[in-house]
Amino acid sequence: MTECKHCEVISKKENLVYEDNEIVAFLSKEPASIGHIIILPREHRTILEQMTTSEISKMFVISNKLSAAEFGSLGLGGTNLIVNNGVAAGQEVPHVAMHLIPRMQQGDNLKLEWQPKQLSEEEKSIAEIKLKEGASKIMIGTAHKREVVVKDDQTPIVPEERSGENYLEKDFERIP
Numbered sequence: 001m002t003e004c005k006h007c008e009v010i011s012k013k014e015n016l017v018y019e020d021n022e023i024v025a026f027l028s029k030e031p032a033s034i035g036h037i038i039i040l041p042r043e044h045r046t047i048l049e050q051m052t053t054s055e056i057s058k059m060f061v062i063s064n065k066l067s068a069a070e071f072g073s074l075g076l077g078g079t080n081l082i083v084n085n086g087v088a089a090g091q092e093v094p095h096v097a098m099h100l101i102p103r104m105q106q107g108d109n110l111k112l113e114w115q116p117k118q119l120s121e122e123e124k125s126i127a128e129i130k131l132k133e134g135a136s137k138i139m140i141g142t143a144h145k146r147e148v149v150v151k152d153d154q155t156p157i158v159p160e161e162r163s164g165e166n167y168l169e170k171d172f173e174r175i176p
Ligand SMILES: [Zn+2]
Pocket: 004, 005, 006, 007, 008, 043, 044, 045, 094, 095
């Protein structure tokens, strides 16, 4: 018997609408609206940063397909795709999940809006500097070229293979 609410749903296959080897989707037992679906990794991952790049990509692709399916079947005005990443962000179950929330054309009284905050110029520039520094270390796939060193004997030395995923985990490690 597992203690994780989401792992339990996955193992019991309750209200599943989609499953493959990495991603599972089920209808929420506490829906914000009709057709509220929860899409999540099959493996227990506490927060987004613990998921593999493949799981994250697939979770979004499946969410998009389910969203499209709901547009066709429920006659929606829109959908919200939300990940509450961490307790401070409102995450209630310690198993990361994407919420696909159908929205009705004529208004459905769901309140997800916020009032824009007024930041000082100093606050804005500090955030920009810190984020740019962090973002400059992001490497995904082969988007960034690796430097090739040519030694005297003309044998090119390619730096040790470093996958984008490992690199990200190393630099953005976060304990839930
Ligand atoms: Zn779990």
